[in-house]
């Protein structure tokens with residue numbers, strides 16, 4: 001067996017400990033004689049799995065008791081529609097567009113009502129977070145929407161926008177559980193789990209209870225109403241059982257690692273290794289403004305497409321894989337999520353130094 005350092009933006013690296021545990025439990029989950037994949041979602045064994053997963057997530061994030069935790073399918077992208085369908089009572093919402101995911105969410109919301117783009121960083125290829133201290137928030141906005149960490153461009157909000165009292169909705173797919181978060185500042189905080197938490201195929205939506213009502217847009221499918229899933233504790237229909245099981249293991253791993261404060265420190269140390277090198281390099285450059293740099297996704301370029309391609313190819317040969325940048329940014333992107341060990345980032349920086357010496 002040989003493992004690589006996987007810098008993919010998602011689906012992404014998972015903790016080896018978690019993978020090994022899942023491997024050990026594959027054929028016979030704790031005396032049930034079956035794998036979690038073969039198990040009824042109404043079984044006692046699965047009931048413990050989903051309940052423990054929720055309890056551990058609540059514990060990790062300090063989720064207040066007036067928030068529901070929903071394990072949903074359709075990925076983060078289905079939330080782009082579910083959010084307006086459930087929240088757009090006035091049919092008005094304000095969107096801050098800081099990247100492709102925010103843009104897609106805004107475009108989707110436009111199908112259901114008036115989705116105002118109140119700020120954007122598209123003028124400079126989404127390389128910064130706009131000033132959100134005094135935005136033209138619509139008086140009748142049902143919510144203000146952000147994508148908190150921009151996976152493709154590598155920017156992150158360091159302070160939340162002033163929503164002037166309106167409900168804040170945030171997509172945290174690529175910074176989920178990377179650092180402590182004050183859930184009470186949000187109406188909905190949600191993320192697809194395949195970036196920083198688990199396997200693909202699920203989104204976790206943490207929704208304040210007063211936002212979960214029957215008063216949804218006409219025609220909203222039953223499966224797309226938060227109330228359906230909240231009332232059934234995420235077991236209205238068959239959920240993504242195996243994904244919930246894997247996420248639960250990651251939650252336990254995070255707790256063992258010291259929780260989100262410890263993860264933040266670890267993530268800052270890892271990111272600093274890479275950013276410090278980028279700031280000193282004569283060949284490689286970061287692509288976003290320093291103040292808005294993400295701890296999770298680090299895009300960089302040499303400025304020469306052929307050299308970029310050579311770097312990506314040689315890195316892969318050295319066991320540093322999935323480092324090619326998104327097609328809209330070009331160059332490289334290293335995603336250094338929770339499960340990426342510090343040694344992985346050290347190996348990447350050492351490889352970049354060597355490449356720089358050989359090719360400058």
Ligand SMILES: *Cc1c(COP(=O)(O)O)cnc(C)c1O
Nearest residue numbers: 075076077101151171173174192
């Ligand atoms: C990956 C990603 C998405 C899309 O997730 P899916 O689960 O594939 O729908 C949405 N938002 C952000 C910030 C992402 O990184």
